[in-house]
Amino acid sequence: MKAPGGPPLLSVRNLDAGYGHVRVLQNVSLSVDAGRIVALVGRNGAGKSTLLRTLSGLNRAASGEITFDGQNIAGLRPHAIVAAGLLHVAEGRRLFRRQSVADNIELGRYGLRLGAEQHRQRMDRIHELFPVLQEKKDLPAGGLSGGQQQMLAIAQAMMREPKLLMLDEPSLGLAPVLVDQVLSAILTLRAQRVAILLVEQMVERALEIADEACVMQNGRMIASGPANEIATGDALRAAFMGDHGAPGHLQS
Amino acid sequence: MDFDVVAHGIVAGSLYALVAVSFNILYRPTNVFNFAQGELVMLGAMIFASATSLAGMPWFAAFVATLVAVGLIGLVEERIAVAPILARSQTGTGWVITTLAVSLIISNLVGRFWGPDPILVKPPEPLSMEALDLGPSRISSYEIMLVIVTIVLVAIVESAYRTLKGKAVMAVAEDREAALLRGIDPGSLRRWSFFLGAAFAAMTGVLAAPILYASTSLGPDLLLKGFAAAAVGSIGNNRGALIAGYLIGVTEALGASLLSPGYQEAVIFIVVLTVLLLRPQGLFGSSTARTV
Numbered sequence: 001m002k003a004p005g006g007p008p009l010l011s012v013r014n015l016d017a018g019y020g021h022v023r024v025l026q027n028v029s030l031s032v033d034a035g036r037i038v039a040l041v042g043r044n045g046a047g048k049s050t051l052l053r054t055l056s057g058l059n060r061a062a063s064g065e066i067t068f069d070g071q072n073i074a075g076l077r078p079h080a081i082v083a084a085g086l087l088h089v090a091e092g093r094r095l096f097r098r099q100s101v102a103d104n105i106e107l108g109r110y111g112l113r114l115g116a117e118q119h120r121q122r123m124d125r126i127h128e129l130f131p132v133l134q135e136k137k138d139l140p141a142g143g144l145s146g147g148q149q150q151m152l153a154i155a156q157a158m159m160r161e162p163k164l165l166m167l168d169e170p171s172l173g174l175a176p177v178l179v180d181q182v183l184s185a186i187l188t189l190r191a192q193r194v195a196i197l198l199v200e201q202m203v204e205r206a207l208e209i210a211d212e213a214c215v216m217q218n219g220r221m222i223a224s225g226p227a228n229e230i231a232t233g234d235a236l237r238a239a240f241m242g243d244h245g246a247p248g249h250l251q252s
Numbered sequence: 253m254d255f256d257v258v259a260h261g262i263v264a265g266s267l268y269a270l271v272a273v274s275f276n277i278l279y280r281p282t283n284v285f286n287f288a289q290g291e292l293v294m295l296g297a298m299i300f301a302s303a304t305s306l307a308g309m310p311w312f313a314a315f316v317a318t319l320v321a322v323g324l325i326g327l328v329e330e331r332i333a334v335a336p337i338l339a340r341s342q343t344g345t346g347w348v349i350t351t352l353a354v355s356l357i358i359s360n361l362v363g364r365f366w367g368p369d370p371i372l373v374k375p376p377e378p379l380s381m382e383a384l385d386l387g388p389s390r391i392s393s394y395e396i397m398l399v400i401v402t403i404v405l406v407a408i409v410e411s412a413y414r415t416l417k418g419k420a421v422m423a424v425a426e427d428r429e430a431a432l433l434r435g436i437d438p439g440s441l442r443r444w445s446f447f448l449g450a451a452f453a454a455m456t457g458v459l460a461a462p463i464l465y466a467s468t469s470l471g472p473d474l475l476l477k478g479f480a481a482a483a484v485g486s487i488g489n490n491r492g493a494l495i496a497g498y499l500i501g502v503t504e505a506l507g508a509s510l511l512s513p514g515y516q517e518a519v520i521f522i523v524v525l526t527v528l529l530l531r532p533q534g535l536f537g538s539s540t541a542r543t544v
Contacts, residue, residue, distance in 0.1 A: 056433060082435035094430035096423045103419050110420050110436050156434060 007070070009034045009195050010055070010086070010164055015064030017054040023062070024050045026219045032164060032212075035193040037186065039206040039227060042216035042239050048199045049091055051216070052166045055197075056088035057081045069163055079111070085163035091172065091199075093149040095156075097142030101133055104141045104152055108159030125192075126155045129185055147178030154185060164195040171202050183209055203240070207231040215239045255388040257509045258502055263395045263463065265501020266402035270456040271478025272485060272493035273409055278449035280488050281421040281441045284334055284347050288355035289453050290475025291362070294468060296322050296454025298362055301371040301466035311376040318458055319451040326450020329354050330443055338442075342428065355471070363468045370467035381462055394462055401459065406494045409452075421445070425488070477504075480524045486534030496535060499523065 008031035018024040024047045032038045040048050053059040055066060057078035066074040073081050096104055105126065114122070127134040130151040136144060141152055150170050157165055167186070171179040179202065186196055187209055200206035207213055213230035215223040216239070223235030230236055271293060278286050286292075296318050303314035333350035340346075375381060375394035383390035412418045424431045424438045431438060457470065464470060481500050485492030500520055507519030527535060 058429060058432065077437070078432040079435045079437040082433065088433050090430065090433055094427055094433070096419075096426050096430065098426060099419060099422060106416060107419055107423055107431075107434055107436070110416060110434055112435070160435065 007067075008032060009069060010197070011065070011067045012051075012055070013065040013067075015051075015054065015066065016062040017050060017059055017064075018062065019050075019059070024219050025054065028064070028216075028219070028221050030214055030221060030224070032195050032197055034163065034195050035190060036211045037190050037196040037198060037209055039203075039210035039213040039230075040197060040199045040216065041203045041206060041213060041230075041236065046216040046239070047219040048216055049168055050219075052088055052090075052168050052197070052199060055081075055166065056086065058088075082160065083111070085160070086166070087157040087160060087162035087164070088166045089153045089157055089168065089170065091168040093146070093153045095141040095149055095152055098140055100138050101141055101144065101152060102137040105133070105137075105155050105159060108156030112160060122159055122161065126158050129158075129188055130155055145178075147174045147181065150174065150178075150182055151185070154182075154189075158189075162194060164197060165189065166197040166199075168199045169201055170198070171200060171205070179205065203236070204231070254509060256390055257505045259389045259391045260395075261502030261505030262399055262498055263391065263501070264504065265481075265498040266399050267456065267460050267463070267474065267497075268477045268481040268500055269485075269494045269497025270402055270405065270459065271453070271474050272482035272497060273406060273490050274449050274452040274456060275478060275482045276488050276490055276493060277409065277452055278445050279482075281424045281438065281445050282334070282338075283425070284338075284351070285487075286329070286334075286446075286449065287348065287351040287475070288329060288358060289449070290471040290473075290478065291355045291358040292322055292326065292450050292453035293457040293460065293474050293478075294466075294471035295325065295358055295362060296457025297373070297461040297464075297466035297470055298366055298371070298457075298468070299454070300458045301373045301461055302366070305371055305373060315455075315458055319454050322454030322457075323447040323451035325358075326446040326453075327443060329450070330446035334442075334446070335439075355475075359468065359471055366468065368468060370465035370469075371461075373461035373466055375462040398459055398463070402497075403494070405455075406490050409490055417441075477520065480520060484524055484527045484534055486537030489534070489536045492534060492536030 010032040012028060012030040015025055015028040016023060028051060042048055050059060054061050057076055061074050064074065065072065068084055068086050071084055073084060073086065096107065132148055133152060133155055136148065141149065144152060170182050174182065183205060186198065190196060198206055198210060207227045207230060210227040212225065213227040214221055215230060215235045222239060223230060223233060271289065275285065275289055278284060299321055300314055300318040303309040303317060304311060333354050334347050337344045337346040337350060379394040379397055381392045381394050383392055413422060420431065420436045421441055423436060424441055428438055460470065477500060481493050481497040484499065485496030500523065503523050504516045504520050508516040511519065
């Protein structure tokens with residue numbers, strides 16, 4: 001938690017990154033304050049997932065600064081970044097499908113020493129938010145529905161009480177009622193002072209719940225600001241309809 | 253069918269199962285098949301034989317020292333032969349050559365140092381290799397104990413996978429990147445697996461020594477049959493390895509007794525190839541392919 005006007009929880013400055021010799025991110029800057037929801041929007045291929053992968057250490061930054069909670073995390077290995085409190089729920093609900101729901105949640109705290117009381121509290125918080133995970137605790141994770149899998153992936157991250165949770169396309173492939181559930185879970189997490197960096201294809205829904213928003217296009221950050229301003233601004237329109245865009249990308 | 257032949261087949265099969273389990277310990281979190289595993293078994297037997305028969309160390313002290321020494325060699329192997337390859341590419345397969353190289357290096361060094369003569373290793377008191385008079389079978393008390401110990405060891409290894417660390421190993425095996433994002437460090441699990449897999453191989457060597465003698469020829473033979481047991485029992489599946497070990501041990505013993513000792517290896521390969529032709533994933537694997 002920071003005092004108003006203090007340094008942001010996550011601060012990215014002039015980040016360049018990519019895969020091999022292909023430069024995907026160019027001069028990207030971004031900041032996320034504690035307990036805020038920041039929506040990161042842009043067309044497919046704009047570099048949103050690459051940005052998240054670079055922040056969580058799966059990809060190497062070619063240059064630039066990444067400061068998280070006062071610590072320089074650029075170049076740290078993924079498990080060290082997780083230990084610092086920056087959690088990334090990757091696209092496509094990457095669970096351990098052959099292990100049970102309960103085991104998946106337990107794996108969320110791997111390497112973390114929790115007292116019995118602390119452990120119970122975290123489990124209670126998870127089950128309060130996602131009661132269905134308690135009902136299905138003995139099922140293999142691969143047997144859950146898409147929405148339940150998304151909940152489980154978030155629950156795994158919650159075992160660590162992250163300071164910042166990065167969610168990549170949490171609504172992908174979910175029925176509308178489940179999208180509502182997942183988005184309301186995000187609001188609950190914010191109420192618990194978890195900052196959220198949300199990559200979402202349902203742009204309008206994301207901007208509704210977000211405090212701030214950033215727009216990416218072709219690997220660059222073209223706009224950032226309060227979510228309501230971004231929602232009505234030109235940058236969003238340009239990002240989705242520029243060059244060869246189609247209006248259909250803006251879903252309602 | 254001669255009961256005694258089957259009994260000895262099960263004893264030999266237990267050893268093959270142990271080698272297969274040592275393969276699996278390493279393979280699960282790394283997807284690396286360590287071709288030096290047979291020589292690590294041999295090294296375990298040689299170090300233990302020297303410590304007890306030549307240096308006169310007590311059985312248990314020599315046992316622990318052997319496991320730690322070979323475990324550390326496994327760790328060195330991981331550092332120099334495996335880690336650099338996987339650092340370049342997680343899906344690289346250069347370890348096929350580098351672990352084979354480690355195997356040759358160990359084999360040559362041991363041959364130079366100890367010479368080709370087999371060393372007799374006595375079983376720990378009060379067990380002995382003397383045949384017990386058990387009616388149809390002429391099996392020794394040590395061999396009976398070996399079969400029991402093997403089953404217990406497989407149960408212990410399997411229960412280790414039910415701990416959180418064991419579940420993390422399975423998580424890395426299923427989706428390495430997802431494991432990374434949960435704070436699991438696959439590098440650390442890989443180092444542990446090499447240490448434990450090598451120590452397990454050394455233990456197999458110690459257990460095999462009273463039956464097969466400690467000699468440099470132990471490695472290639474156990475590598476081959478241990479590999480066969482791992483493949484038939486489905487790679488990564490320890491209970492499968494145990495049953496496949498028995499299957500191969502008994503087949504080998506029956507082949508030698510019914511046909512001719514010269515055919516025993518041919519018989520094994522007929523069994524292995526038949527099983528893998530009908531079920532490429534082994535007898536105990538699920539048919540679903542791993543998602544990559």
